[in-house]
Amino acid sequence: MQPDLTPDLAIQRARRDRVLEKMGAGVLVLATAPERIRNRDAHFPYRYDSHFHYLTAFPEPEAVLVLIAGGVGKREPRHILFCREKNMEREIWDGFRYGPEAAREIFQFDATFAYDKLDEELPRLLENQPALHYAIGFDTAWDARMLGWLNAVRTKARTGVGAPATLIDARAIIDEMRLIKDAHELALMRRAADISAAGHRAALRACKPGMGEWEIEAELLYQFRKGGCQAPAYTSIVAGGANACVLHYIGNDQPLHDGDLLLIDAAGEYHGYAADITRTFPVNGRFSPAQRDIYEIVLAAQLAAIEAVKPGNAWNAPHDAALRVLTQGMRDLKLLAGELDGLIELEAYKPFYMHKTGHWLGMDVHDVGEYKLNGEWRALQAGMTLTVEPGLYIRPSEEVPKAFWNIGIRIEDDIAVTADGCQVLTTAAPKSIADIEEVMAHGSRCD
Numbered sequence: 001m002q003p004d005l006t007p008d009l010a011i012q013r014a015r016r017d018r019v020l021e022k023m024g025a026g027v028l029v030l031a032t033a034p035e036r037i038r039n040r041d042a043h044f045p046y047r048y049d050s051h052f053h054y055l056t057a058f059p060e061p062e063a064v065l066v067l068i069a070g071g072v073g074k075r076e077p078r079h080i081l082f083c084r085e086k087n088m089e090r091e092i093w094d095g096f097r098y099g100p101e102a103a104r105e106i107f108q109f110d111a112t113f114a115y116d117k118l119d120e121e122l123p124r125l126l127e128n129q130p131a132l133h134y135a136i137g138f139d140t141a142w143d144a145r146m147l148g149w150l151n152a153v154r155t156k157a158r159t160g161v162g163a164p165a166t167l168i169d170a171r172a173i174i175d176e177m178r179l180i181k182d183a184h185e186l187a188l189m190r191r192a193a194d195i196s197a198a199g200h201r202a203a204l205r206a207c208k209p210g211m212g213e214w215e216i217e218a219e220l221l222y223q224f225r226k227g228g229c230q231a232p233a234y235t236s237i238v239a240g241g242a243n244a245c246v247l248h249y250i251g252n253d254q255p256l257h258d259g260d261l262l263l264i265d266a267a268g269e270y271h272g273y274a275a276d277i278t279r280t281f282p283v284n285g286r287f288s289p290a291q292r293d294i295y296e297i298v299l300a301a302q303l304a305a306i307e308a309v310k311p312g313n314a315w316n317a318p319h320d321a322a323l324r325v326l327t328q329g330m331r332d333l334k335l336l337a338g339e340l341d342g343l344i345e346l347e348a349y350k351p352f353y354m355h356k357t358g359h360w361l362g363m364d365v366h367d368v369g370e371y372k373l374n375g376e377w378r379a380l381q382a383g384m385t386l387t388v389e390p391g392l393y394i395r396p397s398e399e400v401p402k403a404f405w406n407i408g409i410r411i412e413d414d415i416a417v418t419a420d421g422c423q424v425l426t427t428a429a430p431k432s433i434a435d436i437e438e439v440m441a442h443g444s445r446c447d
Contacts (some may be wrong), residue, residue, distance in 0.1 A: 244408025
């Protein structure tokens with residue numbers, strides 16, 4: 001039986017209260033994402049702004065959150081939403097709209113206004129506030145509107161009305177809040193991870209020489225949607241052979257050849273929370289000796305990095321751990337020559353490993369949160385979620401044995417930091433050589 005992951009809107013109300021507390025005084029204005037045109041009059045599937053959704057759970061476009069904390073006159077904190085009005089004609093064409101009245105009650109706001117009242121109401125809400133919290137520079141069109149509202153307030157200076165004197169980036173507070181996941185968020189991320197892992201198992205079972213990358217992508221997308229994900233968390237990478245050495249390859253339009261590896265970096269988004277999984281396996285179901293050698297190095301590096309994910313360790317500790325294993329492995333295979341520490345210091349590994357070993361994960365696949373504080377790598381804390389994804393990418397070169405040419409391998413899992421270590425959320429996606437070959441040989445035995 002699946003856990004009940006129905007949104008609890010009291011959670012968003014409590015988050016807004018925390019923001020108000022951290023603000024102390026002033027007003028916060030935060031708009032959701034706009035709809036985007038794909039071509040002509042066809043839109044991309046709508047996806048709300050993550051910050052906005054984190055604080056409201058309100059799913060519609062053309063919506064703005066306003067929070068008012070104390071300020072001049074000692075007004076009580078207020079939760080305000082602007083959203084589209086009910087419109088039966090548009091609902092016939094485009095679907096249900098909450099409208100201000102229902103939105104106020106369901107999403108637990110103190111007041112709601114129609115979206116087309118922004119120009120009338122926003123200047124009034126900014127009056128006599130000491131500070132404005134706003135996502136400066138994120139959207140130039142919104143910057144222009146905000147300046148217009150501020151200027152409208154400033155025109156009342158002779159009447160004794162003041163405009164906010166301080167402008168603060170609203171993302172600073174929310175980013176730090178989102179960095180530590182609560183129990184509900186972790187449950188959503190586990191579900192996203194489980195569904196995504198099912199997609200990777202399906203890809204293992206389906207893959208055969210002669211298929212196309214696009215066919216494997218279709219298996220993944222089918223499983224993501226079947227499992228309940230609303231969308232892929234990012235554009236899927238399904239990279240066979242030499243394509244695996246292109247880090248952000250998304251063509252997914254080439255045939256899969258006997259003897260090649262297939263690198264898949266793909267996952268789903270479940271109720272706003274992303275998974276992020278990479279697996280690499282042989283198209284024909286059996287690793288060649290050279291593929292096995294490189295794979296074992298990458299897997300050992302990933303396991304060493306995961307071991308370094310624990311509270312109190314620096315963010316960069318997993319990367320440093322992976323780097324030592326990868327570099328030593330390259331020395332053992334004669335891809336690099338020299339003393340280990342010197343090779344790491346000189347970054348001699350970079351022709352074969354050119355990225356970091358992970359990133360924050362949450363509502364965005366590359367989630368918010370600073371990696372350094374005061375110039376130092378920040379310490380990991382329970383509730384943080386991140387990826388661990390070392391790799392090796394070996395392009396053809398005269399300095400490299402031909403058996404290793406065009407081998408690109410990355411192994412990526414999603415990790416939650418716990419009170420005494422960490423939990424891997426994506427263990428259901430096979431990654432040992434034995435498990436991969438078993439699933440490809442016998443189908444569903446590892447399900």
